[in-house]
Amino acid sequence: MNALVAPPGRERADLSTERETRMQVVTIEDDNGTLALTLGDEFEVRLPENAGTGYVWHLDLLDPPLRVVEEAVKPALGQAGATGEHWFRLHAERSGDTTVEAKLVRPWATDSVARRFRLAVRVR
Numbered sequence: 001m002n003a004l005v006a007p008p009g010r011e012r013a014d015l016s017t018e019r020e021t022r023m024q025v026v027t028i029e030d031d032n033g034t035l036a037l038t039l040g041d042e043f044e045v046r047l048p049e050n051a052g053t054g055y056v057w058h059l060d061l062l063d064p065p066l067r068v069v070e071e072a073v074k075p076a077l078g079q080a081g082a083t084g085e086h087w088f089r090l091h092a093e094r095s096g097d098t099t100v101e102a103k104l105v106r107p108w109a110t111d112s113v114a115r116r117f118r119l120a121v122r123v124r
Helices: none
Strands: 003-005 024-027 033-037 042-049 056-059 066-074 084-092 096-105 115-123
Touching (some): 056 066
Parallel strands (some): 033 115
Antiparallel strands (some): 066 084
16 A cells, blocks of 8 residues: 655645546655555656756656656646646565655756656665
8 A cells, every 4th residue: 555654844635545536646745755556556756847948857767666657748738838747657566665856957057957856765
């Protein structure tokens, strides 16, 4: 069963009862949080992105137990220049602990980090 543990000072509803009908979704609001998964679970990390600024989310290479199975950019519909979302779908393929780390950077200037995102993940 998977459950998202909120960062300190925040409350977060346990979505584990919806596991069969809904993909677990993690957003920028879950930065520095913890996610508990069961082997075989998948979840999405959705981060706000406006590629028109030149900044895009880059997911640092993952060690097992997670594997990226899909990555997509979903632009804001009907609003030129509006902030869309960068999605990463991850699959828990082994038991263990890891940290998902992403940074909002300009690809041609990797030292230009505008924001970071971290999520501790435990797969059992």
